[in-house]
Amino acid sequence: MKKGVKEIIEKRSECPISCTMDLVGDKWSLLIIRDMLYLGKTTYNEFLNSRESISTNILNDRLIKLTEIGLITYTGTAKRKKYELTKMGHDLKPVLESVALFGIKHSTADKTFLQKVKKVMDL
Amino acid sequence: MKKGVKEIIEKRSECPISCTMDLVGDKWSLLIIRDMLYLGKTTYNEFLNSRESISTNILNDRLIKLTEIGLITYTGTAKRKKYELTKMGHDLKPVLESVALFGIKHSTADKTFLQKVKKVMDL
DNA sequence: TAATTAAACTTGCATTTTGCAAGTTTAATT
DNA sequence: AATTAAACTTGCAAAATGCAAGTTTAATTA
Numbered sequence: 001m002k003k004g005v006k007e008i009i010e011k012r013s014e015c016p017i018s019c020t021m022d023l024v025g026d027k028w029s030l031l032i033i034r035d036m037l038y039l040g041k042t043t044y045n046e047f048l049n050s051r052e053s054i055s056t057n058i059l060n061d062r063l064i065k066l067t068e069i070g071l072i073t074y075t076g077t078a079k080r081k082k083y084e085l086t087k088m089g090h091d092l093k094p095v096l097e098s099v100a101l102f103g104i105k106h107s108t109a110d111k112t113f114l115q116k117v118k119k120v121m122d123l
Numbered sequence: 124m125k126k127g128v129k130e131i132i133e134k135r136s137e138c139p140i141s142c143t144m145d146l147v148g149d150k151w152s153l154l155i156i157r158d159m160l161y162l163g164k165t166t167y168n169e170f171l172n173s174r175e176s177i178s179t180n181i182l183n184d185r186l187i188k189l190t191e192i193g194l195i196t197y198t199g200t201a202k203r204k205k206y207e208l209t210k211m212g213h214d215l216k217p218v219l220e221s222v223a224l225f226g227i228k229h230s231t232a233d234k235t236f237l238q239k240v241k242k243v244m245d246l
Numbered sequence: 247t248a249a250t251t252a253a254a255c256t257t258g259c260a261t262t263t264t265g266c267a268a269g270t271t272t273a274a275t276t
Numbered sequence: 277a278a279t280t281a282a283a284c285t286t287g288c289a290a291a292a293t294g295c296a297a298g299t300t301t302a303a304t305t306a
Contacts, residue, residue: 012150012175014233016226016240017157017219027135027148027264034140044283052135055265060284079273079282088229094221096140102214103139110137117139150293167254178294183255202253202302 009069023069024092028054028062030099033071033085033092038120042082097123132192146192147215151177151185153222156194156208156215161243165205220246 012018024030035041035050047059054062063083066072071089074081100121104114117123135141147153158164158173170182177185186206189195194212197204223244227237240246 014230014236015154015157015174016223016230016232016237018154018175018226019230020222020226021150021153025148025150025153027144030144030148031138031141034138045281048283050136051138052141055267056284057266057286058264061263077273079271079284081283091225091228095218095225098217098221099143100139102218103141103143105214106211107137107139107142109139113137114139168252171254178296179255180257180295181293184292200302202255202300204254 009065020095023071024095026062028052028058029066029071030092030096032059032062032066033089034096036072036083036085036089037093037096042084044081044083097121132188143218146194147218149185151181152189152194153215153219155182155185155189156212157219159195159206159208159212160216160219165207167204167206220244 009022011022024033031050031052031054032047035047039046041047041050044059044063047063048054048056063072066089067074069088070086071092072083073086074083076082100117101123104117104123107114132145134145147156154173154175154177155170158170162169164170164173167182167186170186171177171179186195189212190197192211193209194215195206196209197206199205223240224246227240227246230237
């Protein structure tokens with residue numbers, strides 16, 4: 001029998017916001033999703049080489065959790081895994097967009113860089 | 124001299140998504156913002172009594188951090204503080220909306236309850 | 247005004263999560 | 277057959293979280 005998300009991740013309440021934060025409300029999960037959605041990354045090493053330098057054990061842990069939750073899946077053999085977003089994973093796109101818009105609005109970063117981000121994200 | 128956000132919270136990169144997650148990408152911050160935006164909560168004890176039962180030390184820590192970041196402020200005396208969202212805090216509304224919509228879409232919770240949430244959030 | 251209440255913290259300690267560095271395994275390449 | 281390197285794995289220190297209890301002081305009540 002297929003496990004539901006609730007058996008993997010403990011929910012603090014039934015609130016949809018709280019539940020979503022229980023799934024991806026940590027510092028790394030949404031960055032992996034970002035890399036898949038906007039940078040076309042699919043492999044362990046591609047994720048590993050993101051600017052934010054995630055460590056190997058955390059990356060491994062998150063890839064497993066995101067897979068269990070059903071936000072991503074993979075194809076390919078053990079040492080050549082290719083990860084991709086599921087339908088559910090793609091549903092996080094609006095979240096990433098609003099998060100990015102907030103970040104851009106309150107960022108002090110270089111305007112040229114922020115324009116690039118907007119272009120990549122089609123905002 | 125007033126501290127900028129960057130002196131309080133360490134950024135992992137200049138990416139707006141990453142920066143936003145550095146600010147509110149933990150399990151509690153957005154729930155406090157939710158309580159303020161949608162449930163009209165303003166005091167320590169009101170936050171403490173949310174369904175998700177945050178513990179006192181974490182709540183205290185988050186209220187300080189969110190204030191330092193500039194997402195919330197307070198009025199009133201030491202033992203009668205009333206917290207409110209800043210303009211920047213209000214800018215998180217679209218984030219909460221998209222997070223809630225994702226949560227609702229993938230929730231297995233009671234439909235009547237989810238309808239109530241949508242109504243409260245005006246979704 | 248003195249005693250009581252309670253809101254807003256504070257502290258201590260156990261558990262969990264994260265971060266860092268190094269090592270291991272095995273498919274693919276040379 | 278030896279080498280490379282992608283994908284983990286392990287160990288340990290540091291930080292964040294959770295829980296229970298205690299403290300402080302403004303506001304209320306007697």
